[in-house]
Amino acid sequence: MDRLPTLASERLRLRWLEERDVDPLHQIFADPAVTRYWSAPPLADLSAARALLQEIRDYFARGTLYQWGIALADTDQVIGTVTLAWIDREHRRAEVGFALAASAWGQGYATEAVARLIEYAFDDMELHRLGADLDPRNAPSLRLLEQLGFQREGLLRERYHLAGEIQDSLIMGLLRREWAARRPDASRTE
Numbered sequence: 265m266d267r268l269p270t271l272a273s274e275r276l277r278l279r280w281l282e283e284r285d286v287d288p289l290h291q292i293f294a295d296p297a298v299t300r301y302w303s304a305p306p307l308a309d310l311s312a313a314r315a316l317l318q319e320i321r322d323y324f325a326r327g328t329l330y331q332w333g334i335a336l337a338d339t340d341q342v343i344g345t346v347t348l349a350w351i352d353r354e355h356r357r358a359e360v361g362f363a364l365a366a367s368a369w370g371q372g373y374a375t376e377a378v379a380r381l382i383e384y385a386f387d388d389m390e391l392h393r394l395g396a397d398l399d400p401r402n403a404p405s406l407r408l409l410e411q412l413g414f415q416r417e418g419l420l421r422e423r424y425h426l427a428g429e430i431q432d433s434l435i436m437g438l439l440r441r442e443w444a445a446r447r448p449d450a451s452r453t454e
């Protein structure tokens with residue numbers, strides 16, 4: 265494929281990021297509230313956002329990381345991104361990542377976007393396991409992942425050194441069969 269497919273959900277479109285999305289990417293990732301528990305510091309300026317878009321394309325070309333824009337279905341405005349990182353086709357696994365502009369928090373958009381991403385990863389890419397790696401103090405992310413069925417698997421102590429701070433790393437995981445069992449029609453097929 266030459267670009268990521270568009271994935272539709274009720275209120276959102278997960279879509280390929282374009283040059284015109286550099287501004288929203290900057291707004292999202294220049295905000296220290298968004299990058300508080302992110303793996304990179306806030307973007308310094310618009311040229312850093314341009315470099316981020318180029319990096320997203322380079323990773324896509326290598327097939328190791330897919331990062332979609334989360335766009336509102338009615339305006340096509342990009343309000344965040346969702347990611348499948350560390351894509352490993354041999355072992356059929358990847359790690360999920362997600363971030364939303366602070367102005368869009370608290371409306372269930374992240375849960376809706378990540379649920380659609382999971383569906384694509386298991387149904388279309390036929391992955392077997394999805395992981396997540398987060399700071400255990402990142403309460404909204406932890407809540408979101410647990411609501412979608414991810415289980416806590418282990419705590420790696422003092423694993424990151426970010427913005428002058430040592431951070432722990434909580435590893436979570438969701439298996440394809442666990443996701444399948446959560447589908448509304450699962451009880452009828454089992």
Ligand SMILES: CC(C)(COP(=O)(O)OP(=O)(O)OC[C@H]1O[C@@H](n2cnc3c(N)ncnc32)[C@H](O)[C@@H]1OP(=O)(O)O)[C@@H](O)C(=O)NCCC(=O)NCCS
Pocket residue numbers: 297298299300301302361362363364365368369370371372373374375376397398399402403404405407408411
């Ligand atoms: C993680 C993030 C995308 C969640 O966005 P959101 O808009 O709050 O997500 P949702 O509205 O789908 O809500 C997720 C859940 O977290 C809960 N939540 C939100 N803020 C919370 C807080 N401060 N403490 C505890 N739970 C919280 C919500 O209530 C919701 O649970 P509910 O459905 O039971 O009400 C957003 O906080 C963000 O962009 N954070 C910065 C980036 C980041 O840290 N990404 C993850 C790196 S691993």
